[in-house]
Every structure is written in C-alpha cells, then in structure tokens.
Amino acid sequence: MSVSVVLGCQWGDEGKGKLVDWLADRVDVVARYQGGPNAGHTVKVDGQQIIFHLIPSGILRPRTVCLIGNGVVVSAEAFQGELEALKKLGVSVEGRLFISENAHVILPFHRQLDMLQEKARGKGAIGTTGRGIGNAYADKIARYGIRMLDLIRRERWGAIADRNLDHYNSLLAIHDRSAVMTRERFLAMLDESAAIVQPFVTDGVTLINEAARAGKKILCEGAQGVMLDVDFGTYPYVTSSNPSTGGVSTGLGIPPTQINYIYGVCKAYTTRVGAGPFPTEFEEVFGAHVRDLGNEYGATTGRPRRCGWFDAVVVRRAVQISGVQQMLITKLDILDTLDELKICYAYRWEGREVSLFPFGLTCEDKVEPLYETLPGWKTSLVNATTIDDLPAAARKYLDRLEELVGIPVAAVSVGPNRNQVIQMRAFEV
Ligand code: GDP
Ligand code: IMO
Ligand code: MG
16 A cells, blocks of 8 residues: 655646656556646647546546545536546546545636636736636635535535525625626526536545555645645745645545655746746746747646746745655756756845745745756757666756755656656656
C-alpha cells in the first residue's frame, strides 16, 4: 500500500494532468482532493487531447479507480461535460468513477454570484475562472452548503430551501435583483444536478481507506498550486481551497500519517493566470514570445497566461509547506530556443534579501528578483528519452534547480504527450 501526492508548486498549470496520467498506470486509485472545475488538466495520448476539470486525470488508464474527494466542489454540468468527452473517446467509466458523498455542490447561482462579485470588484478583480468556486466554498464554510448526500435525497430539499434560500437570494440581490431565485427555480436546479451525479455518489472516505487497507496504491492529484492556496498563497489573489499537502487529509479523509511520497510539479519557468503578485514576470515583449513558445493560454478559460523565469523563492515555499520530496519538471522543451536562461534565487524586498516567498508581498510592493544566468542549450529536447539524451547545458540547468530548491528532480517532461517524460532517477509511487 502507498499514498502519493502530485501537486503544483507554482500558480497552477504546471502540467499536473500530464504527469498524473503518466504515473496512473503504476497505481490503483487516483483521487482529486480539492478545487473544482476551475482546474484544467490537459492530457495528450496518441495525439488526442482531453482537458479534465473535475474527473481525475487517471481515468484514461482502464484499470484505475477514480474518486472526486469530499474536498472538491462539484458542478454537475461540468461533470456531465467531461463524461460526454470521455464517451466520445470511447473511455468507459463504468464502476470506476465515484464522487464522495460529502463533497459540496456548485449550483448555477454560485457561478452567477462569482461573476457578479468579480464585476463589482472592478480594478481589484481577482481574475477568477468564473466557475463559482469561492462561492460554493464560502457556503460550505458558512454552513449554507449542499452536499452530494443531500442532493441525492429529494426528501431533504424542502428543508434546504427553507433554511438557505433567503441567504442565497440576499447575496444575489446585492448585485442584481433580477437574479433572485424562486423556490421552484431553486428546486429545479437541484433536480437537474441530482439526476447527473446520482449514480456516482458514494462514501469516498471508506472507498479510499479500504483501498489502502487492501494494500492498493493511491495517487492524490492536486489542482491549482501552492501559491494559490487560500492559507499560504498570494492572498487575496488565490483560490478558495488548499492545494498544498494539508488538503489531502481534509479533502479525502486520509490520515496524514498514511502519506508516503510527495511530488511537486514545477514548470521549467513560471506562469500565472489572473491578477496578483508575480515577481519574476517577463516584460511585455519577451513575455509574449515565451507565451507563444509555450502556448500559454488557460486550459479552462482560454485566457493568456502571464509568463516569467523559474522562481526558486516560490518553489522553496511550496516545498516547506507541502513537504515536497522530489520535483517533477515540465515544459523544459519550451526553453529550447532561448540563448540564456535565468533562475531567481532570492528577492530584495523591504531592504533585505529573502529566500522564501514573503506572505506579506503585495502587487504594489517594490521587489527585486535576484537572478543567476545560465547558457541555453539551443537544441530540441522533444525526442529525448533518457538523461543521456539531454545536452550538457540542459543538465546544468536542472542541476541548478535542484541545488537552489534543495530537493532532487525525479522526472522531466519534454513535450505534451504521455511518453515525453525522462525519468531522472528511480522513484516510487
Ligand atoms: P495542469 O493544470 O497543471 O494540469 O496544466 P495545464 O494542462 O493547465 O497546462 C499545461 C500545458 O502544458 C498543457 O497544454 C499540456 O499539454 C502542456 N504540457 C505539459 N507538459 C509539457 C511539456 O513537457 N512540454 C510541452 N511542450 N507541453 C507540455
Ligand atoms: P489548475 O488545476 C491556474 C486562479 C484563477 C484566479 C484564482 C482564483 O489547472 O492548475 P477561482 O476560479 O479558483 O476562484 O480563481 O485562481 N486559478 C488557476 N490558475 N490553474 C488553475 O488550475 C487555476 N484554478 C484557479 O485564474 O487567479
Ligand atoms: Mg491547468
């Protein structure tokens, strides 16, 4: 039995989906533990691409059981969209896809509220994905949430409407009186969502703990990244969950003592979608160039991603918070054509040099990233399959990442396809 975690060490979109798919044939269960359909996890197999928002990226491996854990907020519509995409690909989910009964529901009014609130924030907008994530989590924490186990019990809906509808409507009315729901409309929303998720809802906590007891291998798939963590990220420019390892225990019901291996996915450079501090961000022209090279457009919203140099200050913080043991580096091939590469090893901030991302850093702060410069390798890596295929300059770049972050690199991805991964050393899941 083993429990492994694959999580993002930057601001999301590190390539978690690709690496989870790659590792999934070595495990029995793949489980999402937080976030919701704000995630966009891209997997490419034999030229076919699929983007997962809720369903774990392990579903393409036919013998893998997949669980959407209790820490995830689930939109039935988004879930249905993915089921249809899988059907088109001829992937059967029969008897191996489950949603934890304690997971909370995102209803259409949550999405509406998310967009209304973003509009009201004006210049201070967070740049959310507009999927109702923060609103569903806010209701969960404020105890106005609806769990899967409530949703599939029609007889509870009357009491839920009595208890919660005025609250939901008071929030909607702040921004748009015409968005207020009648009781009938609200019950119809529940009806539509319930019909979609009903066959998949189960006691996920027992499912995963029984699997562990039976000696199975479990892989926990993070969404977003540690810098978007509501507790440890660049607040308030964060998401509303805990992508860091702490989220695994609360989001799946796996005791922390059962976690064996923690892998941190890091892009060979850095990207961010939405607003918030980003010290190593490129200036406009070079940023647009790297965005083109890396095709850096959001997998969920299509928005252009902001791009910058690899930031060891960010990744060190992720390692500290999440207990990351080894890095999985992605998109090294995107740097193929660059003459030289920079790695940020520290910031000068508030008159001192800092080596761990400061929690107090704001967008307005003057922060100077301190860089080391390395030569580029100026050759294509996309066909590299072993360490020996990597040019000396690429190996040197990876060596410096290891030294500056302080943990080893277990594998390096050099293209979007499943087989484009170089295993750097033996490692276990
Ligand atoms: P996730 O949210 O962490 O799963 O990452 P996304 O799927 O949002 O973004 C990663 C993007 O990079 C996707 O388009 C992947 O297909 C692509 N990708 C992943 N790894 C590599 C790589 O090593 N090289 C290249 N060129 N593309 C990659
Ligand atoms: P994956 O799993 C990158 C960002 C949004 C916004 C902030 C809050 O694909 O890495 P939210 O909709 O969560 O309330 O938005 O978080 N964000 C992501 N950025 N990758 C993601 O997921 C993200 N999920 C949310 O852009 O800045
Ligand atoms: Mg993504």
